[in-house]
Amino acid sequence: MEILIATGKLAEKTVRYSVVDNADVLVLDIEVAAFLTPHRLLSALKKQQKKYDVIFVPGLCSGDFSIIAKELGCKIFLGPKHAYDLSSVLRFVGEMEFSLEVPACELLSDVWRDIALETLDEIEENAEPAMRLKNVKLGGSSRMKVMAEVVDATGLDEDALSKRISSFIKKGADIIDLGASLTASSEDIKRAVRVAREVSTVPISIDTLEPELIKVALDEGVDLVLSLNSSNIDAVAGEVARAGVTAVVIPDAGEGLESLVRNIEASRSAGISNIIADPVLDPIGHGITRSIVRYSRFHGGYPDVPVFFGVGNVTELIDADSVGVNATLCGIAADVGSCILFTPEFSEKTRGSISELNTAAKMMALAKERESSPKDLGIDLLYLKEKRRRPDVEVPEEYVMAQKFTGWELDPLGPFRIGIAADDADGGVIIAQHEKATIVGKDARDIMDTIMRMKLISKVDHASYLGCELEKAEIALRLGRSYSQDDDL
Numbered sequence: 001m002e003i004l005i006a007t008g009k010l011a012e013k014t015v016r017y018s019v020v021d022n023a024d025v026l027v028l029d030i031e032v033a034a035f036l037t038p039h040r041l042l043s044a045l046k047k048q049q050k051k052y053d054v055i056f057v058p059g060l061c062s063g064d065f066s067i068i069a070k071e072l073g074c075k076i077f078l079g080p081k082h083a084y085d086l087s088s089v090l091r092f093v094g095e096m097e098f099s100l101e102v103p104a105c106e107l108l109s110d111v112w113r114d115i116a117l118e119t120l121d122e123i124e125e126n127a128e129p130a131m132r133l134k135n136v137k138l139g140g141s142s143r144m145k146v147m148a149e150v151v152d153a154t155g156l157d158e159d160a161l162s163k164r165i166s167s168f169i170k171k172g173a174d175i176i177d178l179g180a181s182l183t184a185s186s187e188d189i190k191r192a193v194r195v196a197r198e199v200s201t202v203p204i205s206i207d208t209l210e211p212e213l214i215k216v217a218l219d220e221g222v223d224l225v226l227s228l229n230s231s232n233i234d235a236v237a238g239e240v241a242r243a244g245v246t247a248v249v250i251p252d253a254g255e256g257l258e259s260l261v262r263n264i265e266a267s268r269s270a271g272i273s274n275i276i277a278d279p280v281l282d283p284i285g286h287g288i289t290r291s292i293v294r295y296s297r298f299h300g301g302y303p304d305v306p307v308f309f310g311v312g313n314v315t316e317l318i319d320a321d322s323v324g325v326n327a328t329l330c331g332i333a334a335d336v337g338s339c340i341l342f343t344p345e346f347s348e349k350t351r352g353s354i355s356e357l358n359t360a361a362k363m364m365a366l367a368k369e370r371e372s373s374p375k376d377l378g379i380d381l382l383y384l385k386e387k388r389r390r391p392d393v394e395v396p397e398e399y400v401m402a403q404k405f406t407g408w409e410l411d412p413l414g415p416f417r418i419g420i421a422a423d424d425a426d427g428g429v430i431i432a433q434h435e436k437a438t439i440v441g442k443d444a445r446d447i448m449d450t451i452m453r454m455k456l457i458s459k460v461d462h463a464s465y466l467g468c469e470l471e472k473a474e475i476a477l478r479l480g481r482s483y484s485q486d487d488d489l
Contacts, residue, residue: 001094004052006041008033011058011083014371018086024050033083034060042068054093056086059103066100080105084370088115105376106387116378120362123369130306130339131274133203133223133246136174138276139306139339143365144330146357148173149207149312149344152181153196154188161192162199167424168345169200172358175340176200177226178217180208186216193220205248211235218243227278229259233266241271248308248340250278257294264305276339278308281329283317295336306339311357315343315350322350327381330360331374351424351480356381383479411462416451418469420476420483430473432466442477444470 003023007015008030015025028036028044036057045055045068055072056079057065069076077098080089082105089104092111098104105112123143130139138145148168153161165176178192189206196204205224206217211232214225218239225240227250240247249267251259260279267275279298282291299307311329315322326343333341341361343353359381360374367374380387414435422428432439432447434456441447447470448463457463469485476483483489 001054002050002052003090003093004055005079005086006033006036006044006055006057007083008036008058014083015086018084019090020087022087022090023056024052033058036061038063038065038068041065042071045072056089056098056104058083059105064100069100076100078103081376082370082372084372085376088112109378112378114378116362116366119369120365123365130304131246133175134201136203138246139337142339144309144333144338144341144361145174146172146354146361147175147177147205147340147342148354149177149179149342149346151179151344151346153178153192154184155181156192158191158195161195165196165199168354169202171345171352171354171424173202173354174358175203175205175224177205177207177224177342178222179344180206180210180213184208184210184213186213189213189216190220193217193222197221215239218245224248228267228272229253229263230266233263233270237267237270237272240267241273244273246274246276247272248276248278250280257298260298261302276306276308277302278310281310281313283313285317288314292332292336295332299335299337303337305337307333307337308340308342309333309336309338310342312343312346312350312353315353316347319349322353323356323381323383326353326356327360327363327374330357330364334364334368405461408461409459411457411459413456413458416456416466418466418473418483418485420473422477422480422482428477430470430477432470442474444474 004026005015005019005023006026006028008028010031011033012027019025026044028040030036041057052074055074055076057076059078059081061078065076078100079086081103085105089108092108099107124137127137127142128140129137129142132138136145150161150164156164168176176196178196180189193204203223205226206214206222207226208214209227209232214232214236222245224246226248228237228247229250229252247267249263251263260277264275264277277298279294280291282288295307311326314329315325318325330341341357343357345351345353359379362379363374363377366377417433419431420428421431427442429440429442430444430447432451436456437454439447439450448467451457457466472489473483476489481489
């Protein structure tokens, strides 16, 4: 099959790199590929001696190419929006029908995710890290890793701590950080580290400034220490170095870059070889811009030192959905050389931050590989909004205005009580309780079908009401929101 890729001058290099020998490339006399028109394409093709079976034009082109497709006796399709994706699109030529209305990348969205995940695996496998925590690569060309803090880990009982750690790992945490409370004892540290080791194989860090507690954690075999500064370096740096443990170094309280650099030099002098720098991200309203500049200055001056990025400092202190905030901060983190994205996922409004940062980190890795913005990657963080709106229907000239039904009567077969049981590990379930049976499931339709099959409902208005409530419960589960029967989401 003879395939031609039409493009403009600016995208020529990327197009040729992407298609290799799988297609011919036609570079038109235009700078931006999206400005290609049917007339320009036809004029250029009339000069070609070769006949093609399939021609791909840039995915962002507008215009009716179907007319010239008939004239040329070939198929013309919209390619992907980004030239980098051409290699993936060409893999499916002959296996699926492309379109002149929808870009190839959108048609391949389901397949795209699998391709994206395969690419991420290849990137990580081939990455040269700056250091390793057990089998986890940090810094260098590896993707950013998510560190999930178990707040007050030393104050939780063993069962609660075990469940919290397991939940965080299922959400995508690469490293577990054990937060030590102000009243934590040596025995609390030992117990927390022991539980973490029993339920996971991921690297474990200890989060405390207290030298004695750090020493206990080192004896228990933690992989990373948070945080070293002038208050504890002299007391513990030697032992951190002898244990071969990685350390996150911070500036002294209220001080800036000079303090951070000074503490890093002191840590190195004590023999610590694996050092991650934390310039400290300040919350919005408390100098976030200055702190981002501090990160940028540090990375510019010390590009080989991996950086620790405390995302939770911002997400926990803003009343906004965490998804977009996490994605934006992750992009900034990538720009300043970050290797660890830190989040406690402590409050309800930040529930899901671990998985959001995990996805965002993967998006940034793919964007870097593609040399593009983090869009049209195959994976995304679009939960409530959508990339492409389906066509709306028109309101007919004649219609009946909907009115609320006021003649409600109890179903002779009895009422239902609807609720949800949320679970961070698997998303939770919807619960429909009836005097004759309790039905549990994740899908509103499945529960409704079961109710109908068991003949637990007899009135149409009851069925309508129940369907609406079950769907609300399912949406609440998917969005991680609470649900109360008869209340709006």
